Amino acid sequence: MSDFRGSAKIAALRAKVAAIETGGRADVGVLSLGDSGIDGRLPGGGLPLGRWHEIVSPGLETETAAAPAAFAALMSSPLAKTGEAVWVLRRDDLWAPGLAGLGFPPERLIQVCARDEAEALSVMEDALATVGVACVFGEIEAVNLTAGRRLQLACEKRGATGFVIKRRPYGGTAKVEAAGSVAATRWRVASAPSEPPAGEFGLGAPRFRVDLERCRGGRGGSWILEADQAYSWEADDVAHPLRLVADLGDRELAPAQLDDRRAA
Amino acid sequence: MRQVRRLAAVSREAATLGLYVGQKATDAMALTPELQTAEAEPGADAEALMALVDWCVRYSPAVAADAPDGLFLDISGVDHLWGGEAELMADFRARLAANGLAFRLAIADTPGAAWALAHYGRDGTIAPPGGQAELLKPLPPSALRLDPEAAAQIARLGLRRLEQILGIPRAPFGRRFGAGTLERMDQALGRSAEALRFRRPPTPWMARLAFFEPISAPEDMERVTTDVTAKLCARLEAEGHGARRFEIAFHRVDGKALPLAVGLSLAGRDAKRIARLFQPKLETVDPGFGIECVTICAYEVEPVSGRQVRIEAGLAPSVEDGLAPLVDRLVNRLGPERVWRAAPVESHVPELAVGREAALGAPESEARAWDRETPRPVRLFRQPEPLEDVTSLLPDEPPRRFRWRGRLHDVARAEGPERIGDEWWKREIGDVSVLDVRDYYRVEDAAGARFWVFRAGLYSDPEAPPKWWLHGLFA
Numbered sequence: 001m002s003d004f005r006g007s008a009k010i011a012a013l014r015a016k017v018a019a020i021e022t023g024g025r026a027d028v029g030v031l032s033l034g035d036s037g038i039d040g041r042l043p044g045g046g047l048p049l050g051r052w053h054e055i056v057s058p059g060l061e062t063e064t065a066a067a068p069a070a071f072a073a074l075m076s077s078p079l080a081k082t083g084e085a086v087w088v089l090r091r092d093d094l095w096a097p098g099l100a101g102l103g104f105p106p107e108r109l110i111q112v113c114a115r116d117e118a119e120a121l122s123v124m125e126d127a128l129a130t131v132g133v134a135c136v137f138g139e140i141e142a143v144n145l146t147a148g149r150r151l152q153l154a155c156e157k158r159g160a161t162g163f164v165i166k167r168r169p170y171g172g173t174a175k176v177e178a179a180g181s182v183a184a185t186r187w188r189v190a191s192a193p194s195e196p197p198a199g200e201f202g203l204g205a206p207r208f209r210v211d212l213e214r215c216r217g218g219r220g221g222s223w224i225l226e227a228d229q230a231y232s233w234e235a236d237d238v239a240h241p242l243r244l245v246a247d248l249g250d251r252e253l254a255p256a257q258l259d260d261r262r263a264a
Numbered sequence: 265m266r267q268v269r270r271l272a273a274v275s276r277e278a279a280t281l282g283l284y285v286g287q288k289a290t291d292a293m294a295l296t297p298e299l300q301t302a303e304a305e306p307g308a309d310a311e312a313l314m315a316l317v318d319w320c321v322r323y324s325p326a327v328a329a330d331a332p333d334g335l336f337l338d339i340s341g342v343d344h345l346w347g348g349e350a351e352l353m354a355d356f357r358a359r360l361a362a363n364g365l366a367f368r369l370a371i372a373d374t375p376g377a378a379w380a381l382a383h384y385g386r387d388g389t390i391a392p393p394g395g396q397a398e399l400l401k402p403l404p405p406s407a408l409r410l411d412p413e414a415a416a417q418i419a420r421l422g423l424r425r426l427e428q429i430l431g432i433p434r435a436p437f438g439r440r441f442g443a444g445t446l447e448r449m450d451q452a453l454g455r456s457a458e459a460l461r462f463r464r465p466p467t468p469w470m471a472r473l474a475f476f477e478p479i480s481a482p483e484d485m486e487r488v489t490t491d492v493t494a495k496l497c498a499r500l501e502a503e504g505h506g507a508r509r510f511e512i513a514f515h516r517v518d519g520k521a522l523p524l525a526v527g528l529s530l531a532g533r534d535a536k537r538i539a540r541l542f543q544p545k546l547e548t549v550d551p552g553f554g555i556e557c558v559t560i561c562a563y564e565v566e567p568v569s570g571r572q573v574r575i576e577a578g579l580a581p582s583v584e585d586g587l588a589p590l591v592d593r594l595v596n597r598l599g600p601e602r603v604w605r606a607a608p609v610e611s612h613v614p615e616l617a618v619g620r621e622a623a624l625g626a627p628e629s630e631a632r633a634w635d636r637e638t639p640r641p642v643r644l645f646r647q648p649e650p651l652e653d654v655t656s657l658l659p660d661e662p663p664r665r666f667r668w669r670g671r672l673h674d675v676a677r678a679e680g681p682e683r684i685g686d687e688w689w690k691r692e693i694g695d696v697s698v699l700d701v702r703d704y705y706r707v708e709d710a711a712g713a714r715f716w717v718f719r720a721g722l723y724s725d726p727e728a729p730p731k732w733w734l735h736g737l738f739a
Contacts, residue, residue, distance in 0.1 A: 014691075060671065060713070066643045070739030071644075084587055094619050094676075095736065096606035097634040098642035102739065106634075110623045113602045123594060131586025184696055190739065191712040193676065202679035203708050206739035227468050227739065233641045 018043070018217065019173040021234025031079055037247055042185070043217030047075065051184035052128075052151045052162030054143070056213075058190055062174070065139060065204050066165040069094065071189045071208050072105040072163045074136050074241040079161060081135030081236075085109045086127040088120050091138055091169040102206075102227060103235035121147050128154035128162050136160060139167040148182030186214040192224050205230055207245065222248035274303040281549075306332070315519070316365075317463050322557050323356065325470055328460040334382070335462055337373050345472055349390055363519070372396045375460060376452030380407035384578045397453055401427035408448040414441050433487035469507065471496035478517050478554020483545055485555065486512070490539040492560045497535035506531035506568030510538055515557040516548055522549050526596055531566050531623040537589055541596050588636030589604045591623045608634050612684055614644060614735065638682070639706060641716045648733035651717060659723040662705040666717065668734055673709040680705030684718075699724065706738065714738035 030046030032039055039045045047053070055068040076085070083107050087094060092113045096106040112127075114120035119141060122140040128151065143151070143164055155162055165185065168174065188211040194204035203227045212220040224246040229238045269289040271480070278299065279656070283292050293299050309332060317335050320327045326338035334681060339352060346352040349371050360367050370381035370389045377396035381389045384407040391399050400407070402428050405418045423429055438446040450456040473492045479485065489512060500506060508531050513523045518618035526541045594603045597681065604620035608631045611617050617634065634640070653667040662678035688696040702718040708716070721730035 002516055060669075064643060064737055066641070066737035067739060070642045074739075086590075092643055092645050096734070097610075097640040098644070098738070100634045101636050101638075102642070103638050109605065110591070111606065112598065117600075119598075123598075125592065126589060130590040133586065133590070134639060172381055191714060193710070193712040194708060194714075196677070201677075203677050203706055203714065206714065207712065208274035208739070226466070230739070233636055235636055253405070 009250065016124045022144075024212075027099040028179060031076070031161075032240065033075065034242060038212075038221070038223060041212060041221045042125055042215060043151045047161075048184050048216075049079070049161045050155055050159040052148075052155050052164060052182075054166065054181065054183040054186045056120055056166040056186070056188050058188060060077055060170050061190065062166070063171060065144055065165050067191045067208060068165045068167075068189045069137075069139075070098075070206065070227075071187070071210065071225075072137055072165060074230075076137075076163065077102070077104045077236065078239060080105055080108055083108075083160075084132055086123075086133055086136045087111050088123050088136065088138040089113050090117075090120060094149075095103070101231045103229060103238065103241050105236060111256070117141055123153070124162060124164075125150055125154040128158040130160075131158055133158070133160050135163065137163045137165060139165050139169065141166065141168050145182060147224070152182055158215050172201070176243045181214070183214075185212060185218075187211065188213050194226075202241050208242075209248075224248065271301075274561070279567050287722050291613070306621055309333070314463075318521055319515075319519045320471075321464070321513060321521055322559060323352070326460075327464075328462045328735070329331050330379070334379070336378070337461075338460070339371070341468060341473075342470070344430065351602065353388065353390065353725070372399075375454055375458050376448060377454075380408060380452060383407060394454070397430065400452060401425065401430065403429045405429060408445070410445050410448055414445045418445075418527070438647065456577055464561075467561050467563055467565070468563055469496065469500065469505075470559060472559045473555065474557045474585060478551075480551035480554050480558045482546065485549065485551070486539075486543065488555075488558050489542050489546065490535070492558050493539045493542070494535040496562060497533045497538065500533040500562065500565070504567055504569070505565050506533040507562035507566075508532075508564040510542075510560060510562055512542060512558065512560045514555045515559070516551065517553045517556050520552070525550065525602075528588070528592050529595065529622065532588070533568065537592070541592060544597060588624055595623075607631060611687065613687060614640075615646075615688075616727050621671055639679075639738065641714075641738045644716075644736040645734070648718070648735045651732040651734055654732040660703075663717065663732060664734065668715075673713070673715075675707045676710050677706055677708040680706075681719075704735070 018165065028050030030042070030044045030048055032046040042048070053074055057065055057068045087109055089111060090113070092111065095170055096109070099109070100106050112123050114123050120138055120140055121143070124136055127133050127136045151162055151164075179212055190209050192207040192209040194207045196202055196204035205226050206227045207224055208223050209222070211222045214220065223244055225242040226242045226245045229235045229241060235241070268694060271287050271292055273285060274283045274285060278296070281296055283296065283299075289301065293301070313329055313331070313333065313335065317327045317329045320335065320337055324337055324339050324342045328336045330336055339349070343349045343352050346355055353369055353371060357369060368382050368387040370378050370385060370387075370391070370715055372378040372381055372391035373393055373396055377391060377400060379393060380403055381396070381398055382506070384403045385399060389399060393681055402513050404424060407417050407426065410418070418429070429440055434446065447456060451458040471490055471492050473495070475488075479488065492512070493510070508528050509525060511523055513521045515521050524542060524545045526545070527536060528538070532538070585589045586711060591603060600622070603623050605626065607619045607621040607626070607629050609617055609619040610631045621629070649668065651666040651668050653665065653672070654663045655665050656663040660681060662680055663675060665672065665674050667673070684702050684704060686700040699721050701722065702720055704716060704718040707715050716735050719730050719732050719737055723730060
């Protein structure tokens with residue numbers, strides 16, 4: 001069975017399917033998250049660039065969105081160093097010293113405070129289609145199918161990567177979520193209890209419980225990740241700010257076999 | 265004290281009957297019983313003069329009012345748009361006459377000579393360049409705008425025409441009649457410059473389009489915006505300059521001018537980009553009965569080097585290509601206070617530690633970057649939120665439990681306190697108090713959420729324990 005799996009025909013077929021999925025455009029590349037277990041679940045071995053991704057947060061964080069913002073900043077700090085980053089806010093409570101402590105370069109960040117949802121989406125589109133912008137973060141309540149496709153087209157123009165952080169900054173009831181989504185990946189991020197180093201008191205490095213809920217061309221999973229270099233002067237020098245602490249499995253049958261097939 | 269009513273202005277017919285400015289009104293009415301009088305309104309006159317000055321911007325942006333009833337218009341470099349000074353004057357005359365104003369015009373090299381010719385010379389004189397001395401000769405000395413003592417002295421000496429004065433050598437002239445008179449003569453003859461206070465800062469970078477018929481349709485206004493911007497930018501490009509601020513004015517048939525302004529973060533001259541920045545603002549312009557002329561001026565002009573268009577995609581894109589147009593679009597659409605970069609400010613008070621600077625073109629700041637080793641939250645609330653039901657065992661201990669936005673949180677881990685006091689050196693010594701401190705704690709609850717809470721003040725009074733607040737959220 002193993003040579004059937006490794007045969008050239010299967011590889012060619014897989015490449016064809018991938019080309020159809022991307023619509024025939026050249027791939028911009030992938031951003032490795034530092035751990036082969038996570039990279040194996042994502043198509044191409046890392047977070048696909050040139051697309052936009054969704055990050056949601058459960059519970060209380062729907063309004064404040066601190067953990068998703070930090071996770072997005074950590075995941076994309078190697079990317080932000082290659083160009084400019086634009087953060088579109090509805091409520092200007094993003095604090096730059098916090099981002100600096102996590103390793104995200106605040107001198108490359110331009111913040112824009114939009115007045116309403118439609119304006120925030122249009123600013124995101126505009127920024128994604130600009131030469132020189134590497135990543136764009138937007139705090140949006142809901143992205144319907146049309147808006148999602150427009151974001152995708154804007155990303156494809158220049159190969160920029162978008163991150164939509166779902167946030168309802170002014171409270172209120174949640175709108176009915178659209179059934180489908182055009183995002184390349186969808187993450188659910190929450191804070192996880194930290195572990196200080198042995199023998200020390202206080203808080204440890206920030207930890208996140210991350211669920212990859214949906215991924216085009218890949219498979220989901222759940223992990224606990226830690227930003228172990230946060231709040232140190234080496235924070236912005238590391239290649240992978242997030243470190244895997246625990247793999248929580250994805251509740252599918254026979255995960256090991258499926259892993260082999262996709263990891264090729 | 266009783267005020268005497270005097271005539272402020274007389275019409276031509278009244279002047280022929282022997283009435284003059286400054287005459288007592290009672291005398292005038294006694295002389296001519298059929299005299300019609302109206303109250304003089306100097307305030308309204310001044311406003312009307314300002315409105316006329318604004319109207320004249322369609323001819324040249326360098327207009328200065330000359331109270332109470334005149335104005336200077338600097339037409340250097342714009343007369344070619346009408347095909348010559350005589351045509352410009354004829355057009356000006358026709359429009360002013362159509363508005364029902366009585367006026368006298370003159371064109372000369374210097375403001376002083378033009379004033380003299382307009383007030384005392386023949387109406388409609390155009391002095392040849394450098395030849396105003398000839399035309400000034402038959403005029404009386406008061407045509408030089410002298411102060412009253414000098415004018416009285418000259419009159420006492422029997423000098424009634426300027427040609428008697430123009431020949432006097434300068435040193436004895438200045439000694440006899442004063443430096444002010446000498447300066448006015450020099451200004452009139454062009455030997456020294458005169459500074460006028462223009463209504464708008466004068467700029468030589470101006471382009472203008474006039475229409476045969478007044479336009480009012482939106483697509484026409486868009487098209488003329490593009491055309492006039494292209495005209496100005498072509499000139500800027502030919503001279504190797506770019507500008508940071510463009511102001512376009514639509515002149516309506518009824519005389520009102522509607523200005524719109526656009527700013528760029530880096531000096532530029534790309535006509536398409538600038539016209540596109542004007543597009544969203546065009547809707548606010550009300551054409552009224554029609555727009556008959558549109559002018560555009562460029563301010564803050566500086567030399568800008570041209571650049572070759574890049575073909576290679578591998579090189580890093582320059583700022584002018586992508587980021588500057590994006591920032592300009594956002595700033596012009598949302599306003600400059602909504603697009604910013606965070607800049608470090610040297611202050612340990614959290615809400616003051618972050619300053620805002622312009623996204624592009626901001627000067628380098630001397631402040632030290634933020635300290636990375638002390639953990640700081642990702643989200644900071646503008647107003648700290650109050651916490652209720654805070655229980656902590658000892659004065660210096662972090663809270664064990666607190667309630668925020670109605671939910672109870674049990675603290676599992678905590679760090680702190682970090683004492684941040686007020687900036688006492690920035691206030692009066694009497695206002696400073698030792699109790700104005702905040703003890704910040706970094707706490708983590710059982711679910712893993714991390715908060716930045718502080719206790720405002722110290723435990724000094726058991727009856728009124730200090731309050732706890734939540735200032736920010738960590739990752």
